[in-house]
Amino acid sequence: MALPFGDSSRHENTLAVIHTLREKGSVARIDLGALNGISSATVTSISAEFLQQGLIRECPPETPRPNGRGRPKTLIELNPNAACVVCIKLSINEIQLVVGDFSGQVRHSEHHAVPTLALSANDLEVLLEEKISAICTQQLTGFQRLAGICLAVQGVVSSQSGTIIWSPALSFRNAPISARLAERFHCSVLLENDANCIASVLAAQPAYADCPNLVVIMLGYGIGMSVLINGVPYLGANGSAAEFGHSKYQPDGALCACGRRGCIEAYASDYALYRAAANHLELPSGDSAHPSEKQMQALTQLALQGDPVAQEIYAEAGRALGVGIANVLALFNPDLVLITGSGVRGFDALQAAMYSTLDEALVAELKGTTRIESCAWDRDMTCMGGIAMTLNATDGETLLDSQTVREA
Amino acid sequence: MALPFGDSSRHENTLAVIHTLREKGSVARIDLGALNGISSATVTSISAEFLQQGLIRECPPETPRPNGRGRPKTLIELNPNAACVVCIKLSINEIQLVVGDFSGQVRHSEHHAVPTLALSANDLEVLLEEKISAICTQQLTGFQRLAGICLAVQGVVSSQSGTIIWSPALSFRNAPISARLAERFHCSVLLENDANCIASVLAAQPAYADCPNLVVIMLGYGIGMSVLINGVPYLGANGSAAEFGHSKYQPDGALCACGRRGCIEAYASDYALYRAAANHLELPSGDSAHPSEKQMQALTQLALQGDPVAQEIYAEAGRALGVGIANVLALFNPDLVLITGSGVRGFDALQAAMYSTLDEALVAELKGTTRIESCAWDRDMTCMGGIAMTLNATDGETLLDSQTVREA
Known part of the structure; x- marks a missing residue:
């Protein structure tokens, strides 16, 4: 396939300009050059082509600067359409x-x-x-x-x-x-693991810019994970890497949705928490095998309000996560483990057990400098x-x- | 630092020629060019410089070919000194x-x-x-x-x-x-984890050329691991990745040399196997906390000859390895797991329990196509x-x- 422009470095420059505009919003041509290490002549030529192709548009001129120095820069931005x-x-x-x-x-x-x-x-x-x-x-x-x-x-x-x-x-x-x-x-069709999509959003946030090796754990109906190595999702030999939910807490332990026993998911996922609670606590009616957000909120509230049965259910989930995260630290030694997903609603109810289990499981040299944090969940x-x-x-x-x- | 030659592609070509000679032994100039995608003029010029610098030498000429076609090629090889x-x-x-x-x-x-x-x-x-x-x-x-x-x-x-x-x-x-x-x-000093050294030797073998994601597990006094991702040792944020031996089998289980409980090493390392056996079996005298090869051979022989206590000790080691490898497969999804190290002497005594535990632990989709093999140990x-x-x-x-x- 022929490149749209004469040579590959020109092609790379055009892609870099698009990525910068997408990241920054509206940018002056001169700043686009500086941000990408491209000459202003090249930026002028690329942006002229883009304007003609309808890929970018010029922003309405700013009002003149109060201090009157220089004329206002014309900013350009991607044409969203x-x-x-x-x-x-x-x-x-x-x-x-x-x-x-x-x-x-x-x-x-x-x-x-x-x-x-x-x-x-x-x-x-x-x-x-x-x-x-x-x-x-x-x-x-x-x-x-x-x-x-x-x-x-x-x-x-x-x-x-x-x-x-x-x-x-x-x-x-x-x-x-x-x-x-x-x-x-x-058109192109990308098939992605949902946790890798979320990790790509989180990795782009300035707060995590110093974390090239980032592990994102997604709590929810199931338990997912994404591992970014040098910022790139690690997929493994055939796409099944980072299946944290099916790593083991207790061999021969609780039954998991996968059909095997003792997986982390069988203790710390929504269905596992609700299964452990359903026969012992008064909870909203509904499909207890696929608990709704309302059902899970009710269970979490019981634990946070001090109900001992609900507390112990979350503590066991915390212990399972603590062992699972200990294994992740021993094997991946990441910069950061971020815990998110809808199940993070219950993080306060499980974190004490999770952290103490992790401390007991690993010597300081293997915990290293890895940060472990939770992160608010946004369903979009x-x-x-x-x-x-x-x-x-x-x-x-x-x-x-x-x-x-x-x-x- | 100035490069020894005028430009960086020339420098890369010279390094490529050295690597090829190291890998192949003695090679004709024309083949060196073909193997590295370099013109024969460049190979001639590089090899002339190398000869002058004493980095390579010409091999004694081959005897003329029986079929008499062409004159024999002069092979060159690295000067080992x-x-x-x-x-x-x-x-x-x-x-x-x-x-x-x-x-x-x-x-x-x-x-x-x-x-x-x-x-x-x-x-x-x-x-x-x-x-x-x-x-x-x-x-x-x-x-x-x-x-x-x-x-x-x-x-x-x-x-x-x-x-x-x-x-x-x-x-x-x-x-x-x-x-x-x-x-x-x-001179330069490289500090390396021993398992990464071994993995680099194994990864260079033709039998494993199709395994860019390679996990090497080293059984011995302790249990080590190397993870190659696209052929490169994965080190993690501060060098403590791939600590398989301290990933967990049984939370609150057997005491490990690291001071924590339930690590794979606390079940499947030499010291753990010998510790479990020492009070129950007649074994050669010696430091049972740091068993010698002779002591370990004696224990392995008992298991292979059918002693039920020794068999159960190796079976438990196999179950611990099975759970640990299940976690490695779920998290890394490698092409191949190679088990080696001096402790591979006991592989036959533990492999049945290891494979059956692994089969029970993971669904087929997560075991994927990963091969699991043992590999003879060479202490050098x-x-x-x-x-x-x-x-x-x-x-x-x-x-x-x-x-x-x-x-x-």
């Missing part, structure tokens, strides 16, 4: 669809209650095609192109082959999904990460496409 | 010193019984200086230069800062060691790896040095 991506988050009994624009902002979001566990692989494909088609018709008319689709899935996926290997949200396994969607919608974080990853992965195609359109 | 490295392997109660030549071959090896646990940091430095000085006087006279020293240590080291953080062979901790040796011997493997790593790390300096000498 130059392209869009659709991110679909697939979790148990829910599908969320989000539209992100070329600047990375969320422009539309919708949730659908779907009995995901009852779907066949074909049902899922048909459903996704239908929902994405509807989004295309109703939401994407203002955009120059659909750059890509991201499917963010709980569980084990092979990003490379576009196959969902194993997800707690689905009863089928080993389903190739990306190829059919790519063919149907004529998965899709925001999926949008950012998809835009980054498709900017080259968007450039090529704009170039082709202009030349035609 | 162009440089040497000293590798010191530090383990409990023993120090091994090995001299490797410029072609990577072992030229001298000596072992010294040393009560390592009784040494202070200063004692160790004095001892190493003395032993290395003696080697320099007695063994290195034929070499053009001492390119570097490698210190291969059991336990946690910071290669970057040259500090031994924590080793089961030493009773002190956090000892900077590389700087003093570098100053004393005027650590030093061979240390020699190879040190030569690779110092080839640039050797080039520069030869250039300077030639110009002077």
Whole structure:
């Protein structure tokens, strides 16, 4: 495939300019040059092409500066309508669809209650095609192109082959999904583990800029993890790395949703906490195998208010997490372990047991300097990460496409 | 620092030629070009410089080919005496010193019984200086230069800062060691974890060429691990990654040499196996806290001959390893787990329990396609790896040095 510009360093410079504009918002041409180590002549030439292609726009001029020095700089920013991506988050009994624009902002979001566990692989494909088609018709008319689709899935996926290997949200396994969607919608399709999407959002935050080796643990219905090594998600030989939830706390211990025993998830996930509580505590009615946010909030409140049974359930979850995190520290020695996900609602009820178990488990030399922190949960974080990853992965195609359109 | 040649691609080509000669032995110039994607003119020019600098030599001409086609190629090979490295392997109660030549071959090896646990940091430095000085006087006279020293240590080291953080062979901790040796011997000093040295040797073997993500588990007095990610040892934030031996089997379980409870090492290391056996079985006398090879052989024989107590001790070690490897598979999803080290002598006595525990612990999707194999132990493997790593790390300096000498 020919590059949109004459040589590869020019191509890299154009991508760098787009990434900087997406990260910073509106930027003066001269600052774009300085931020990327590019000459101002090159920035001028690149931005002239971008303007012609509709990829950027000039911001309305600032009012003259009070001190009167120099004329105000003209800032440029990405044209948000130059392209869009659709991110679909697939979790148990829910599908969320989000539209992100070329600047990375969320422009539309919708949730659908779907009995995901009852779907066949074909049902899922048909459903996704239908929902994405509807989004295309109703939401994407203002955009120059659909750059890509991201499917963010709980569980084990092979990003490379576009196959969902194993997800707690689905009863089928080993389903190739990306190829059919790519063919149907004529765009790139990224298949990602949901925790990797979240880790990419967190890793971009200034507070974590000094943490190239970052572990993100996602508490919720299941327990997920993402490991960034030098800022890049570590996937392993076939995409099943970082399955923290199925590392072991007690061999032959509690039954896990995976069918095996003693996994961390079998103690510290929503379903495990609720299972341990359901027969002993008065809790809101509902599907106790798939507890709702309301059910989980009620259980957490009991623990925080001092109910001894609820307290012990969370303490055992904390001990399981403490052993699991001890293993993660011994094996990965990361800069930072961030604990998030909807299950972080119960963090205050489990953290004392978690930290003391971790202290007992590891000598100081192996705990090293790793920081362990919790991080507030935002349910849109998965899709925001999926949008950012998809835009980054498709900017080259968007450039090529704009170039082709202009030349035609 | 100026490069020995005019530009960086020329410098890279010269290093590539050296690496190829080290890997292949004697090679014809034309093949050196083809193997490295370099023009024959460049190879001719590089090899002329190398000959002048004494880095390579021409092999005696082959006898003419029986079929008489063409004249025999002149092969070139590294001059083994162009440089040497000293590798010191530090383990409990023993120090091994090995001299490797410029072609990577072992030229001298000596072992010294040393009560390592009784040494202070200063004692160790004095001892190493003395032993290395003696080697320099007695063994290195034929070499053009001492390119570097490698210190291969059991336990946690910071290669970057040259500090031994924590080793089961030493009773002190956090000892900077590389700087003093570098100053004393005027050469580069590499500090490496012993398992990483071994993994670098194994990863270079053709049988494992398709395993970029390789985990090597070292059974022995302690239990070590090396994790290669895309062929590079993963060190973590401060060098304490891959501490498999201190990941957990049974929280609150058996006491480990680290002072904590329930580590894999507390079940499957030599000292743990011997501790479990010592009061119940008739075994050779000796220091049961630091069992000798003879003591361990006796215990292994009992298990293999069907003694039920010895069998159960190895079965429990196998279960601990099975859980530990399950965690490694869930977290790293490597291409291959290789089990080696002196403790592999007992592999046949523990493997059935290890494999069945692993099968019970993980669903098929998380076991994935990872191969798990044992690998015969060679006690010189650590030093061979240390020699190879040190030569690779110092080839640039050797080039520069030869250039300077030639110009002077």
